[in-house]
Amino acid sequence: MTQDRLGEYARSGRALLAVYLAGGCIVGLTEERSTVEPGVDPEPGSEAELRRFARLQERLGPLYRKLAADPRAPQTVVVVPSLSLDAEELAKISGVHHYEERLLCMLMLLRRPRTNVVFVTSQHVATAVIDYYLHLLPGVPLRHARSRLTLLACHDASDVPLTKKILDRPRLMDRIREAIPDTRSAHVSCFNSTPLERTLAVQLGIPLYGNDPALNYLGTKSGSRELFREAGVPLPDGFENLRDGDDIKEAVVELKRRDRSLRRVAIKLDEGFSGEGNAVFSYEGAPEGEALAGWVAKELPRRTKFEAGGESWERYERKFQEMGGIVESWMEGEEVRSPSVQCRINPTGEASVVSTHDQVLGGPSGQIFLGSTFPADAAYSRDLKEAGDRVGEVLKKRGALGRFAIDFISMRRGSGWEHAAIEINLRKGGTTHPYLILRFLTDGVYDPEDGLYCTPTDKPCYYYASDNLQSPHYKGLTPDDLIDIAVNNGLHFDSASQQGVIFHLIGALSQYGKLGTVCIGDSHEKAQQFYKDTVEVLDRESRR
Structure with missing residues (x-):
C-alpha cells in the first residue's frame, strides 16, 4: 500500500467526522423553532431531532452543579444499559445479554435519599439479584430505596439493542415517562451512546449523559490512533x-x-x-x-x-x-503489561483522571479482556495519568462528555517502562462498574498524583475484578443458590472493615456458568486472596 x-x-x-460534526451544529442553539408539532417526536436523525437533542443537553451543566452543591437535591436517573454495538461481535461473548446487569451498580445512586432510579432491561432481573444490590446500600433502609426504584423490562431476549427494543414499545416508553417526576431534573445514563440513545433521550424529553453520537468515530480503533497523534501520546x-x-x-x-x-x-x-x-x-x-x-x-x-x-x-x-x-x-518486551486509565469529562467541561487499572487479559494471544486490578502499578500510574490528561484535553475540545478509557501496551525497558496507547473506549467499559462499586461502598477518593485510592479515614483500598469467573460446574446455580453459598462461606462485603466480595453478572450464572466479582482488600495481595478464596468456594460448592 x-x-x-x-x-x-x-x-x-477525518473528513467524514467533520461532516458529522458540522451536521450537528448547522443551526444555533438559540434558533430552535421546531417544525415538529408539540407532542410529536421528530424523525430519528433529522435536523429537528439534532436541534432538540442539543437543547436538552444544555440542561446537564446546571443539573450537575445543583447536585454537586446539594447531594439531597431531587433527580431521576433513567439507566438504559444497552450494548448498542455490532451484534455479530457481541455474539462472540458468552452470556452477553446479561452484561446489561453490570450497570446494576447504578442502583447505589439510591443512597441519595431524593434520587429516583428507573432501570430498564431486556429481560426481567431476578428479585434476589435486585435485593442483593439494595442490601449493599449503606445508611439507607431497603424499603426506602425500593420505593424510589422502578424496574422495567422488554421481555425480549433477541440480539436487538435494548434501546431499540424500548423505542419499539410505545407503552413501555409511556411507563418510563410516568416514572419521571420532573423531566427538568432527569437524565439518561447508558453504556454507550449511538443515534438510538439520542433518539431515546429526545423522545423522553431528557438529556443524555454521554457523547453526541457524532463523536463516535473518535472511539474506533482508527479514530483513536488519529487522536493519540493529535494529543502527542506515543502509539505503535x-x-x-x-x-x-x-x-x-x-x-x-x-x-x-x-x-x-x-x-x-x-x-x-x-x-x-x-x-x-x-x-x-x-x-x-x-x-x-x-x-x-x-x-x-x-x-x-x-x-x-x-x-x-x-x-x-x-x-x-x-x-x-x-x-x-x-x-x-505488535509491541514486544521482556515484560509486557496492559494498563489502562479511566477519565471523565463532566457536564461543566472539566476533564479529569478518575482511576487507573492493570488489565487481566486472556485469549490465544492475550487480547481479550477478562478483568482488572486496581489501582495500576505505582511504577507507571503517573505516566498513565499524564497521557489521560493530554487525551482528555483533546476530547474536551471536540465536545466529548462522560466516561472514557485509554488502553496501553507497556514494556519494561531496564528500570523503567515504555508505553504505547492502543485504544480509546469512548463509553463505559469493563473497568467502570468495579470502580463505581468501590466508590459507592467506601466513599473514597482516587489521587491521580500518587496513584492511590483512600477512604475518608485514609485507609487504602485495592481490588481484583473479573467478568469471567466461569466453570461448567457452575451451571444450574440460581441467584438464590449463589447468595446462600456467599452467606454461608463469608463471601460478602464487610462495611466495617470495607473489605470483601461483591458479585455481578449473577443472571448469567445458571445458563452459562459465568459471573463477575469485585474483590476489595487493603492491599493487592488481600484482594487477590479474596478472589482465590471465592473461586475455591464456588468450585467446591458447585460439585456437591
Missing part, C-alpha cells in the same frame, strides 16, 4: 482507516519493510469489543525483498490467528469490509 493511499484513507476518515507504528483484505495485506507488508526485526502485527476491527475483534499475524519464515508481498498474500488467510473462537478469515475479512480497521506493530 502506498503512503499516498494510506494518507487518503486517514484524510477521508501502523495504519488506520483500512477497508478490505487488500489494505490489510499492503499494511502488513509495509510494516515489515519498515522494521525488519518485526515479528508480529495486530489486526483489529474498528468497532471490535472486549478484544474479540482482534487477530495476530506472524512473520515467522517471511522472505525479504520483493518476495515478501506474495508471501503475505498467500499466508495471511492461513496463519492469521483470531482471538474469537470459531472465527475464519472469510468471515473476518467480510466484517473488516463492513467495519474497517487497523493494522499495527
Whole structure:
C-alpha cells in the first residue's frame, strides 16, 4: 500500500467526522423553532431531532452543579444499559445479554435519599439479584430505596439493542415517562451512546449523559490512533482507516519493510469489543525483498490467528469490509503489561483522571479482556495519568462528555517502562462498574498524583475484578443458590472493615456458568486472596 493511499484513507476518515460534526451544529442553539408539532417526536436523525437533542443537553451543566452543591437535591436517573454495538461481535461473548446487569451498580445512586432510579432491561432481573444490590446500600433502609426504584423490562431476549427494543414499545416508553417526576431534573445514563440513545433521550424529553453520537468515530480503533497523534501520546507504528483484505495485506507488508526485526502485527476491527475483534499475524519464515508481498498474500488467510473462537478469515475479512480497521506493530518486551486509565469529562467541561487499572487479559494471544486490578502499578500510574490528561484535553475540545478509557501496551525497558496507547473506549467499559462499586461502598477518593485510592479515614483500598469467573460446574446455580453459598462461606462485603466480595453478572450464572466479582482488600495481595478464596468456594460448592 502506498503512503499516498494510506494518507487518503486517514484524510477521508477525518473528513467524514467533520461532516458529522458540522451536521450537528448547522443551526444555533438559540434558533430552535421546531417544525415538529408539540407532542410529536421528530424523525430519528433529522435536523429537528439534532436541534432538540442539543437543547436538552444544555440542561446537564446546571443539573450537575445543583447536585454537586446539594447531594439531597431531587433527580431521576433513567439507566438504559444497552450494548448498542455490532451484534455479530457481541455474539462472540458468552452470556452477553446479561452484561446489561453490570450497570446494576447504578442502583447505589439510591443512597441519595431524593434520587429516583428507573432501570430498564431486556429481560426481567431476578428479585434476589435486585435485593442483593439494595442490601449493599449503606445508611439507607431497603424499603426506602425500593420505593424510589422502578424496574422495567422488554421481555425480549433477541440480539436487538435494548434501546431499540424500548423505542419499539410505545407503552413501555409511556411507563418510563410516568416514572419521571420532573423531566427538568432527569437524565439518561447508558453504556454507550449511538443515534438510538439520542433518539431515546429526545423522545423522553431528557438529556443524555454521554457523547453526541457524532463523536463516535473518535472511539474506533482508527479514530483513536488519529487522536493519540493529535494529543502527542506515543502509539505503535501502523495504519488506520483500512477497508478490505487488500489494505490489510499492503499494511502488513509495509510494516515489515519498515522494521525488519518485526515479528508480529495486530489486526483489529474498528468497532471490535472486549478484544474479540482482534487477530495476530506472524512473520515467522517471511522472505525479504520483493518476495515478501506474495508471501503475505498467500499466508495471511492461513496463519492469521483470531482471538474469537470459531472465527475464519472469510468471515473476518467480510466484517473488516463492513467495519474497517487497523493494522499495527505488535509491541514486544521482556515484560509486557496492559494498563489502562479511566477519565471523565463532566457536564461543566472539566476533564479529569478518575482511576487507573492493570488489565487481566486472556485469549490465544492475550487480547481479550477478562478483568482488572486496581489501582495500576505505582511504577507507571503517573505516566498513565499524564497521557489521560493530554487525551482528555483533546476530547474536551471536540465536545466529548462522560466516561472514557485509554488502553496501553507497556514494556519494561531496564528500570523503567515504555508505553504505547492502543485504544480509546469512548463509553463505559469493563473497568467502570468495579470502580463505581468501590466508590459507592467506601466513599473514597482516587489521587491521580500518587496513584492511590483512600477512604475518608485514609485507609487504602485495592481490588481484583473479573467478568469471567466461569466453570461448567457452575451451571444450574440460581441467584438464590449463589447468595446462600456467599452467606454461608463469608463471601460478602464487610462495611466495617470495607473489605470483601461483591458479585455481578449473577443472571448469567445458571445458563452459562459465568459471573463477575469485585474483590476489595487493603492491599493487592488481600484482594487477590479474596478472589482465590471465592473461586475455591464456588468450585467446591458447585460439585456437591
